[in-house]
Amino acid sequence: MRRYGDPEYERATKVGFALSVAMFAVGAGGELLASGLHWSLPAWEHTLLTGMEPLGVLGVLLVPFVFGIFFPLTE
Numbered sequence: 001m002r003r004y005g006d007p008e009y010e011r012a013t014k015v016g017f018a019l020s021v022a023m024f025a026v027g028a029g030g031e032l033l034a035s036g037l038h039w040s041l042p043a044w045e046h047t048l049l050t051g052m053e054p055l056g057v058l059g060v061l062l063v064p065f066v067f068g069i070f071f072p073l074t075e
Helices: 009-036 043-074
Strands: none
Touching: 009 043
Protein backbone atom coordinates (compact mmCIF):
# COMPACT_ATOMS: atom_id res chain seq x y z
CA MET A 1 0.00 0.00 0.00
CA ARG A 2 1.32 3.41 -0.91
CA ARG A 3 1.90 5.84 1.90
CA TYR A 4 1.81 9.17 0.06
CA GLY A 5 -1.04 8.87 -2.38
CA ASP A 6 -0.17 8.05 -5.97
CA PRO A 7 3.11 9.74 -6.94
CA GLU A 8 3.60 10.06 -10.67
CA TYR A 9 7.20 8.93 -11.06
CA GLU A 10 6.88 8.50 -14.80
CA ARG A 11 5.81 12.10 -15.28
CA ALA A 12 8.43 13.37 -12.84
CA THR A 13 11.11 11.48 -14.76
CA LYS A 14 10.05 12.89 -18.12
CA VAL A 15 9.66 16.47 -16.88
CA GLY A 16 12.90 16.38 -14.88
CA PHE A 17 14.83 14.99 -17.83
CA ALA A 18 13.36 17.59 -20.20
CA LEU A 19 14.14 20.44 -17.79
CA SER A 20 17.70 19.19 -17.37
CA VAL A 21 18.22 19.05 -21.13
CA ALA A 22 16.72 22.53 -21.45
CA MET A 23 19.00 23.84 -18.71
CA PHE A 24 22.06 22.46 -20.48
CA ALA A 25 20.89 23.77 -23.85
CA VAL A 26 20.26 27.29 -22.52
CA GLY A 27 23.63 27.37 -20.75
CA ALA A 28 25.65 26.04 -23.66
CA GLY A 29 23.64 27.92 -26.28
CA GLY A 30 23.95 31.21 -24.41
CA GLU A 31 27.70 30.83 -24.06
CA LEU A 32 28.12 29.87 -27.72
CA LEU A 33 25.86 32.66 -28.92
CA ALA A 34 27.61 35.29 -26.83
CA SER A 35 31.07 34.20 -27.90
CA GLY A 36 30.02 33.80 -31.53
CA LEU A 37 28.61 37.33 -31.69
CA HIS A 38 31.53 38.76 -29.66
CA TRP A 39 29.27 40.04 -26.90
CA SER A 40 30.86 40.73 -23.56
CA LEU A 41 28.75 39.23 -20.82
CA PRO A 42 28.72 40.56 -17.27
CA ALA A 43 30.38 38.26 -14.76
CA TRP A 44 27.09 37.14 -13.21
CA GLU A 45 25.66 36.09 -16.61
CA HIS A 46 28.82 34.20 -17.51
CA THR A 47 28.72 32.44 -14.14
CA LEU A 48 25.02 31.64 -14.53
CA LEU A 49 25.38 30.19 -18.03
CA THR A 50 28.53 28.27 -17.14
CA GLY A 51 26.90 26.84 -14.02
CA MET A 52 23.82 25.72 -15.94
CA GLU A 53 25.85 23.34 -18.09
CA PRO A 54 27.14 20.92 -15.41
CA LEU A 55 23.86 21.11 -13.49
CA GLY A 56 22.00 20.14 -16.66
CA VAL A 57 24.32 17.21 -17.29
CA LEU A 58 24.01 16.12 -13.65
CA GLY A 59 20.24 16.29 -13.92
CA VAL A 60 20.21 14.26 -17.13
CA LEU A 61 22.25 11.57 -15.42
CA LEU A 62 20.53 11.50 -12.02
CA VAL A 63 16.84 12.23 -12.67
CA PRO A 64 16.08 9.01 -14.59
CA PHE A 65 17.88 6.94 -11.97
CA VAL A 66 16.25 8.62 -8.97
CA PHE A 67 12.68 9.03 -10.25
CA GLY A 68 12.61 6.16 -12.74
CA ILE A 69 14.39 3.43 -10.78
CA PHE A 70 15.13 4.25 -7.13
CA PHE A 71 11.90 5.83 -5.88
CA PRO A 72 9.55 3.27 -7.48
CA LEU A 73 11.59 0.44 -5.94
CA THR A 74 11.46 1.93 -2.46
CA GLU A 75 7.67 1.82 -2.29
